[in-house]
Amino acid sequence: MNKSAVLSSPTFSPLYRQIKALLVQQLQSGEWHPGESIPSETELAARFAVSQGTVRKAIDELAAEHLLVRRQGKGTFDASHDDPRAFFRFLRLIPLNGEIQQAKSIPLECWRAKAGVEAARMLAIKVGDPITVLRRLLQFDGQPIVVDEIYLPGAIFGAITLEMLKDYNGSLYSFFEDRFDVRMVRAEERLRAVAADRSSAELLHVAEGSPLLSVERLSFSYADKPVEWRRGLYSTQAHCYFNELG
Numbered sequence: 001m002n003k004s005a006v007l008s009s010p011t012f013s014p015l016y017r018q019i020k021a022l023l024v025q026q027l028q029s030g031e032w033h034p035g036e037s038i039p040s041e042t043e044l045a046a047r048f049a050v051s052q053g054t055v056r057k058a059i060d061e062l063a064a065e066h067l068l069v070r071r072q073g074k075g076t077f078d079a080s081h082d083d084p085r086a087f088f089r090f091l092r093l094i095p096l097n098g099e100i101q102q103a104k105s106i107p108l109e110c111w112r113a114k115a116g117v118e119a120a121r122m123l124a125i126k127v128g129d130p131i132t133v134l135r136r137l138l139q140f141d142g143q144p145i146v147v148d149e150i151y152l153p154g155a156i157f158g159a160i161t162l163e164m165l166k167d168y169n170g171s172l173y174s175f176f177e178d179r180f181d182v183r184m185v186r187a188e189e190r191l192r193a194v195a196a197d198r199s200s201a202e203l204l205h206v207a208e209g210s211p212l213l214s215v216e217r218l219s220f221s222y223a224d225k226p227v228e229w230r231r232g233l234y235s236t237q238a239h240c241y242f243n244e245l246g
Contacts, residue, residue, distance in 0.1 A: 019048055020058035027067060027078060028222035034080035034177055038068065041076075067185060081173040081183070091138075093145065093234060094242045101140040105172055107165035109135040112154065119151045122218055122229040130154030134165070136172070137203060145239055147203045150230040156182060182227055187219040191241065194233070204235045213241060 013021075023044075032038050041059065045052040059076055062068040069077045095101055113131050120127045131154050138146035150172075152160070157180060168175045176182045194214045201208040213234040221227045234241070 015050060016054045016057040016061075019044075019050060019054055020061055022048065023058060023062060024067065024222065030181070032078040034078050034183060037075045037077050065185070079183075081171060081177045092242050093140075093239050095140070095239050097238075103171075104139045104142075106137040106139060107134065107162055108137055109133075110160060110162040110165060112158070115151075119229060122226060123151065123153050124226050125153055125155075130158060132157045132160050134160070136165070140239070143238075144204050145235050146232050147200055148230050148232040150228060152228055156180060156227060176228075182221055184219045184228065185221060187217050189218075190216045196233070200233050204233070206235055206237065211236070215241070 023038075026032065038044075039047070041052050041055045044055045048055070059068055059070075063070050063076070066079055069079045071077060091103070111133050113133050115123065115125055115127055115129045115131045117127055119125075119131055120129065123131070125131075132152045134148070134150040134152070136148050136150070137144050138148065157176075159180075164179070165172075165175065168179075170178070173184050176184070192214050194212050196204065196206055196208055196210045196212050198208050200212065201210065204212070206212075213236050215232045215234055217228075217230045217232070218226055219228040219230075
């Protein structure tokens, strides 16, 4: 692709942003797989007929958005949920004592359903379209801390079974990436305080009526496509929600 072709876009944007958009298109198309290295800045500059500095600026933004990962002395890689450093990007729960704890996902249920009005709106599908619903428990050091109910578009995740989830050794987002080639690139969350009902109290080993943190998340893949809507209840007796600003 030559430089004039890049510049001919009817909607003007800085050249590095145009290169960034092209790189995102190639990530989305699967030209580079998660965890795989991408061409060097020199090679990409030659491919797009732009300066190496322009490519570097585009990659800098993609790295800041966690779509690419720079590794000193090794190059730049398509980001992957299999990278342990990515785990706490989407899970902002930390113990009050500050110690890093190993999380374990325990699948509880998996069933098929038809999208109601709210699920259809959140997932940008039609009411009545097939969805897959998951319930899982998240443990830290053997203690139940989070119970999630997760809604997925059936057109993408219709083949998921409870056995597949139980057999997979890794995070849920790694499972989506490895088995369904779906990568979560960003998410929106809404938080509020709620009281534990009987079911959540039993699962989280807290007293009924105890305060819980309700976290509703909508996760997006490339092109801002919503691919997961989840509602989680977090026990905050020994944990807190942590978000770094600035």
